[in-house]
Amino acid sequence: MLLATIKKDLQLLLRDRGALISLFLLPVVFIAVFGAFFSGDNDGDRRAIAVWAADTPRTRAVVTALEGSQLFEVERVASAEAARAAVAADRVSAAVILPADFDPAAGRPGELAIDEALAPQVRLPVQGALQAIVHYAVFPPALGADLPVLVAATPPGIQRALRDVDAFQLSVPGNAVLFGFFLALTVGLAFAEERRWGTWRRILAAPVPRATVLLAKLVPYGLVGLAQFAFLFGLGAGVFGMRVGGSLLALVVLTVAVVTCAVALGLAIAALGGSEKRMGSVGSVSLLIMGLLGGAMVPRAIMPPLLKTVGLAVPHGWALDGYFTLLVRDGASLADVLPQIGAILGFAAVFAAFGVWRFRFER
C-alpha cells in the first residue's frame, strides 16, 4: 500500500505542472531575485553620487575624501544644477554641492541633494555616511580621533561568522522555508482531490487500515519535500555560491524536521476540510503570513522587537534561525540547532495531533 501510493502520487505529481512550478521553479526565481536584491555590498554595486564643487582647498579635500572612501561611485558634474538634476532623474542616490564659500565652521554648509521621501533604511545610511566623510575632511581630527575606539568581536558562546557572508545565505534558506511550507497546501489539496475524484471511496473500500491510508498519503509528500530542499540547497550552493559554515548532518536533520512539520501542517489543513478553492486561498494567504512573520521574506534580525518575538510563534522563524546558524556560523554543529529542531518537531506534533483528531475519513 505504502509503496504503491508513493509511486502513484509521484506519477501524479510529475504530471502536475502547476505543483512542480510552485514547489521547484518559483523558489528558484525568488532566491535569484532576493539574493540579487540584497547583494548591495559588492564593489560593483556601490551607490552612485554626484559631486559639484567650486575649486577651493577645502572643497578639494572633501572631494578627495569622498573618492577615497570606497563607499560611493563618485561622478563629478559640471554644475550644481546638473548635480540636482541627476538626483531628480534618479541617476544617483544623492549629490554633494560645495560652493566657493563652503565653510561649515563659519555657518556656511554645503548642500546634500537627496530625495527626502526615500525609505529611511535607504536614505539614512547614505546621508549618515556622507555627513561623516565630509565632516572628517573639513574638521581637523581631534587628538586620537583617527585611532580605533571599537573593534567588532563575536562574544563567547556564538560561533564566529564566515567571512564574506552574502545575501544568498539568507535568500536560499528563506525561500526554501517559505516554499517548503507550501508543501502543506499541496498535501491538503491532495486529500481534497482524492475525495473529488471519488478515488478516496475506492481506497476506503480496500482492506487497508485507515492509519495506513493516512500515512501512505503523507509519506510521498515528505519525500517530495526532501527532494525540494535538496534541489534548492544544491542549486544555492552550486549556482549561487551559497556556503555552509556548519555541519551538513545538522543541515539534513533540521531539513527533515522542517519537512515533517510541513507535512503535518498539511494533514491539519486536510482535516479542516472545506472546498479546494477555499483551501487554496485561505491556505496560501496563511502560509504567506507565516513566512513573512518567520522572516522568510525579510530577515527577523532587522524586524522590530515585537515582530521578532512573534516570528517564533510560527515554525518558519525557528527553521530560519536554525538555517542561519548552520549556514553563516563557522563550525556550527547539530547541538547548536537542537533547540530549533525541538521547537519545529513540537509544532509538527501539535499539527499532527490536531490533524488526526479532526480528520474525517467519511465526509
Next chain:
Amino acid sequence: MVAAVAGSNLLSLRGLGKDYGERVAVEAVDLDVAAGTIFGLLGPTGAGKTTTISMIAGVVTPSRGNATVGGHAVAAGRAGFAARRAVGLVPQELALYEELTADQNLAFFGRLYGLDRATLADRTDWALGVVGLVERRRDAVSTYSGGMKRRLNIAAGMLHRPALLVLDEPTVGVDPQSRRHIFDTIRALRDGGMTVLYTSHYMEEVAELCDRVAIMDGGEVVALGSIAELVARHAGAPILELELAGDAAALLAARALAARHGAVEGTGPLLRLPRPAQLGPLLVDVETAGATVVRVTVASAGLESVFLTLTGRSLRD
C-alpha cells in the same frame, strides 16, 4: 475470493441504517442477495441507495444493524478485511486518476488488495479484456470517452475478482453503445459466478438486468422481490394516458371523466386513469366534454407503476 454457492445468500443486511446527525439517511434495511444473481437497488436520487452500498463496501460506518458478505461481517478495522476483499466497489463518480494510464490506475488499485506483480499482470489483462480497453491501456484516462471511463471504472472494481461487485449508477452519462457494453459485461460477470448489486434510478435498466429488485424511497426498502412478483403485488391495473388538445377543454373533460370513470390524475393536457374495459364510451365522454384527443397510450404495468403505487409519485419526480 469468497466461495459463493449458487442459491445461497452472499449478502445479508439486517437492520442496516445510517444517520447523519439528526438526518436519517437509511432507516433499517433488511435484505438478502443470492449468490450468482444480479440484484437491483432502485430508487430516486436521495433514496439512500449510495449510503446503503457505501455501508456494504465499508466506506461508511453504519449507525445500526449489520451486514455480512459471504458470511464475513462488514466491520471497521482488520475485522472487516475479509468482507472487504469479497466486495468490489464501482463508485458512481469516475473514481480514477485521469492523468494516469489504465495500466497505472489498475496497478494502484490492485496493490490496495494485495495483488502481487504476476497476479496483477494477469488480472489487469483479464479486466481490460472484459471491458474492452486492452488497446487503450497505455493511454492517459483523460483521453478516454465518457463510456470508456465508465468501463475502466468497472474494471478497477472487479480487478481483485470479488464475490460481490457493487455498481453505483454505472451508466450515468454514457452513450447507448457503451451502456450496452456495460450490460454485456455485467451479465458475463454474473454468468461467471460473480454476484452483482446494481443501483440505478433508471427502471428500464433494472428491469432489463436484474433478477431481483429492492425499491428504496426515503431511506427505506419499500418493496422487495422479483420484477414479476413486484408487478403482481403492487402495480395494479394498467394505466391509460390521454393527451388532449387545449388546457380548458381538458379540464372539462377531466371533470366529466372523474364523474363517470373514477380517479383521474392531471388537469392539463395529459390525463392518467386506470384503463377501462371498454375504450369507446370513455372517448365519447371526452368529445362530449368538448375536448379533442391527440394521443392515447396504454402503459403496461411495470416497475414504474409499482413505484407509483408504493410512493404516490413517479420515479423521475
